[in-house]
Amino acid sequence: MATPKTTPGGGAKEKAGAGGAVPVPQRLMAAATRLFSERGYDRTSVQEIVEAAGVTKGALYHYFGSKDDLLHEIYGRLLRLQQDRLDAYADAEQPVEQRLRRAAADVVVTTIDNLDDARIFFRSMHQLSPEKQKQVRAERRLYHERFRDLVQEGQRTGVFNAATPPDLVVDYHFGSVHHLSSWYRPDGRLTPQQVADHLADLLLRALRP
Amino acid sequence: MATPKTTPGGGAKEKAGAGGAVPVPQRLMAAATRLFSERGYDRTSVQEIVEAAGVTKGALYHYFGSKDDLLHEIYGRLLRLQQDRLDAYADAEQPVEQRLRRAAADVVVTTIDNLDDARIFFRSMHQLSPEKQKQVRAERRLYHERFRDLVQEGQRTGVFNAATPPDLVVDYHFGSVHHLSSWYRPDGRLTPQQVADHLADLLLRALRP
DNA sequence: TCCGGCAGACTAACCAGTCGGTATGTCGCG
DNA sequence: CGCGACATACCGACTGGTTAGTCTGCCGGA
Structure with missing residues (x-):
């Protein structure tokens, strides 16, 4: 890699009238x-x-206040994105199996679309300061619970198999989501949507009565 | 330069004397x-x-030749342990759904029994030198393939649903296994065996025709 | 006497965060 | 309109602290 010293005043960057300049x-x-x-x-x-x-x-x-702050912002960005999307699916007027299926598939697509964020998410939690870690965990828990409630609702109404504790079902699914950043390659055979459909199918089949 | 040290542990001499002396x-x-x-x-x-x-x-x-070597040994220890156990289950004289079920449940119990190793495994892969990383990946691929072959055999003989690519099924299950170190607490409600049974159930139900 | 096994001071490199400094912009006001 | 005053955005040398790995040498058993 070239290591060009930034020459004072010599940079050709910034301030073009066209929208190319990123803050x-x-x-x-x-x-x-x-x-x-x-x-x-x-x-x-x-x-x-x-x-x-x-x-x-x-x-x-x-x-940014610190290097750690930068990491925290990355966490916040992904958490907000996924929470918003889950809320939209969970609030939809549809049978619970549809809502769960779409939410489960969507989180897969979103994760693949933000694979760098996802990799950081699951690998760097313990590099955050304890305080920020706590905050991230709390937000994560809200997300988890929202998802779990969908499973629970389906189990209560009899459309899902109730043999497995709902929290465990959620961890099962998110394990596979988590794992995506370890094996999914954009140049592989399956498109993000295909992977998402398969993983959602597996989840829904595992939940059949 | 790091002289290639002999792999420790193998023929380590034990110090005679007080009973608690660990090499x-x-x-x-x-x-x-x-x-x-x-x-x-x-x-x-x-x-x-x-x-x-x-x-x-x-x-x-x-x-040890380096700090990195120490990490590599930890990887090797877990890989050998799990490969040996998987081989034993896969070679058993049983119907394929039994073999898969037992292998799937066993890896969960083994992972929980070695939760520190597991946490390190999925979190620290990229801290290994590229060379050692390659070696670990190769060993893990063997493990993955052995597991995948069980799924494939079941799909071929019609006892498993063939709608999902077998590699994806394996990644689905191992996602949840890796994720264990993120949420399983020894003081929680479920025993390792109970968690293993639930996760194996989920896998087998997802594979029902 | 020789050697494996180990002690612990030492070094060279690296790194997060600081701080005084500069350039450009904007606002109030005569 | 012009000018000083203050603010924002950024620069980059510097500091204090940490760390992996080295190296010389001691010690006790064969």
């Missing part, structure tokens, strides 16, 4: 996401992030 | 396993490991 905070998030996913949080230096984003440490610490 | 290499492995699991590989210093094992750096580098 610095977003450039930093994007660079951090890619690097954290590739090398892991602890193996990525702040210097590497700012170089990848074409700025310096001064800029990073102007917008 | 140094094993003490180091045990300390490293606990610490890597608790704090993560990068956040654990070699100094902490040797202190926990009651020795010094000299001892560690006498038996």
Whole structure:
């Protein structure tokens, strides 16, 4: 990799009239996401992030309180995205098996669409400060519960097999979602939608009475 | 340069004397396993490991070529254990659904019994040197294929639903196995065997024709 | 005497975060 | 309209602390 020192005043970046200019905070998030996913949080230096984003440490610490903050933002972004989507599916006016099926498939597609975020999510939880970790866990729990309630509703109304505790069913499914970042390759045989359909099928079949 | 050290553990001589004397290499492995699991590989210093094992750096580098080697040994230990167990179940003289069911349940129990190893396994793969990583991946692929062949056999003979690609079925199940270290607590409601039975049930139900 | 097994001081590298400094923008006001 | 005052956005050298791995040498048993 070339390591061009940013020449003061010599940069051709920024301020084009066309919409190509990405704000610095977003450039930093994007660079951090890619690097954290590739090398892991602890193996990525702040210097590497700012170089990848074409700025310096001064800029990073102007917008973020710490390296840890950057990671927290990545968590927040994915959590908000997935919670919003789940809420939409869970609130729909449909039979519960439809709602669960669509929610289960959607989280797979969303995870594959944000595979870097997902990889970071499951690998770097313990790099967050205890306080931020607690917050992430709390949000995660809300998500989990929302999903679990769908399973529970189906079991209560008899459309799902009630032999397995609903929390365990949710962990079973999210294990496979979690695992996606370990094996799914964008250049593989199956499209994200196909994978999602298969995994949702497996879940629904496992829940047949 | 790291001289290639002999693999510890194998022919380690046991010190005669007081009954509780555990050989140094094993003490180091045990300390490293606990610490890597608790704090993560990068956040654990070699100094902490040797202190926990009651020795010094000299001892560690006498038996292991590097910190990375220690991690590799942990991977090797779990891989060998699980491969041996899977082979035993897969080779049994039983109908394929029995063999798969027992193998699927066993890997859950074994994972819970070695939860620290499992946590390290799925969290620290990318901290291994590329070379060791390749080796671990190769061994794991063998394991995966052995498991997949059971699914495939059942699908071919019509006792399993053939709608889902067998590789995907294996990833589905192992996703949930890996995920165990994220949610299973020894002081929770379910015993390891109960969790194993539930997860095996889910898998087998998902595979019903 | 020799050697495996181990002690522990040492080094070279690295890194998160700080801080004083500069450039550009904007607002109030005469 | 012009000008000072303050703010925002960023730069990059520097600091204090940490760490993996090395190396010399001691010690006790064969």
